[in-house]
Amino acid sequence: xxxxxxxxxxxxxxxxxxxxxxxxxxxxxxxxxxxxxxxxxxxxxxxxxxxxxxxxxxxxxxxxxxxxxxxxxxxxxxxxxxxxxxxxxxxxxxxxxxxxxxxxxxxxxxxxxxxxxxxxxxxxxxxxxxxxxxxxxxxxxxxxxxxxxxxxxxxxxxxxxxxxxxxxxxxxxxxxxxxxxxxxx
Amino acid sequence: xxxxxxxxxxxxxxxxxxxxxxxxxxxxxxxxxxxxxxxxxxxxxxxxxxxxxxxxxxxxxxxxxxxxxxxxxxxxxxxxxxxxxxxxxxxxxxxxxxxxxxxxxxxxxxxxxxxxxxxxxxxxxxxxxxxx
Numbered sequence: 012x013x014x015x016x017x018x019x020x021x022x023x024x025x026x027x028x029x030x031x032x033x034x035x036x037x038x039x040x041x042x043x044x045x046x047x048x049x050x051x052x053x054x055x056x057x058x059x060x061x062x063x064x065x066x067x068x069x070x071x072x073x074x075x076x077x078x079x080x081x082x083x084x085x086x087x088x089x090x091x092x093x094x095x096x097x098x099x100x101x102x103x104x105x106x107x108x109x110x111x112x113x114x115x116x117x118x119x120x121x122x123x124x125x126x127x128x129x130x131x132x133x134x135x136x137x138x139x140x141x142x143x144x145x146x147x148x149x150x151x152x153x154x155x156x157x158x159x160x161x162x163x164x165x166x167x168x169x170x171x172x173x174x175x176x177x178x179x180x181x182x183x184x185x186x187x188x189x190x191x192x193x194x195x196x
Numbered sequence: 197x198x199x200x201x202x203x204x205x206x207x208x209x210x211x212x213x214x215x216x217x218x219x220x221x222x223x224x225x226x227x228x229x230x231x232x233x234x235x236x237x238x239x240x241x242x243x244x245x246x247x248x249x250x251x252x253x254x255x256x257x258x259x260x261x262x263x264x265x266x267x268x269x270x271x272x273x274x275x276x277x278x279x280x281x282x283x284x285x286x287x288x289x290x291x292x293x294x295x296x297x298x299x300x301x302x303x304x305x306x307x308x309x310x311x312x313x314x315x316x317x318x319x320x321x322x323x324x325x326x327x328x
Contacts, residue, residue: 029226029229029230032226032229033222033226036222036225036226037222040217040221040222040225041214041216041217042214044215044217044218044221045214045215048215054215054218058218058221061221061225062221062224062225062228063228065225065228065229066225066228066229069229131204131208132208132211135204135205135208135209136208136212136213139209139212150209151212153209154206154209154210154212155212155214182202182205185205186201186202186205189201189204189205190201
């Protein structure tokens with residue numbers, strides 16, 4: 012869906028057009044559900060949370076400002092619902108807040124060789140599933156949803172430094188968990 | 197993060213597979229946003245009780261004033277004659293009875309209407325849908 016079409020649908024939905032909102036649910040449902048699933052780790056709970064997020068989005072839509080990015084706003088609603096259901100998630104992020112900020116480059120600039128076979132892929136995905144909730148949230152927002160660090164800070168309501176520290180530590184944990192692959196890769 | 201392992205991790209993170217949406221996710225979500233009204237027990241019980249209350253009051257008033265002679269009830273002998281005299285002066289007639297019956301019917305319809313309105317989503321109640 013292009014930007015202009017999405018803006019038009021949002022305006023129509025703000026006027027109470029449920030068909031327009033349904034189109035937005037169609038468009039963003041998959042990502043909202045997967046974000047919820049990564050954090051909740053339970054399909055039924057994730058489905059309920061994703062539906063609740065859309066319900067809240069519908070109710071709050073008249074207050075949505077056109078200059079904001081719709082996905083960021085939507086993911087913020089999902090994240091707030093995750094905070095409500097997993098109280099330790101916010102606590103974990105707050106703990107990161109007190110740690111030293113790290114200098115983090117853009118991993119997408121990485122020029123290393125990325126050889127990935129099925130077994131490695133499975134192990135890495137399992138390692139992601141075993142990360143702490145806060146790290147999984149940050150990593151998911153960064154990689155699954157493709158948000159910038161600033162956008163993740165906006166979605167989670169955390170300072171930029173906390174986001175960078177969290178993502179750095181999450182990657183370091185993954186690296187440690189997958190050290191055995193180092194020689195193979 | 198320049199090592200091959202780190203590049204591998206970054207690649208794996210980027211192609212983390214998306215789980216498919218549960219079947220009926222979109223219709224179920226829309227159903228939560230605009231639920232269809234379904235008649236429930238309370239929607240019928242409340243108007244019924246309201247109507248019974250009005251009709252009981254009506255019958256009681258008629259019985260007290262002597263307008264109704266309800267066979268299986270004793271005559272209102274326990275009241276003082278002055279009170280009964282005052283009641284008998286009340287302008288109870290068929291017009292009043294019909295008015296009260298229509299009132300009872302209106303209360304029934306009104307109760308169902310309020311139940312329907314309350315069951316609607318916020319968005320359908322006002323143009324500025326959405327007050328969180």
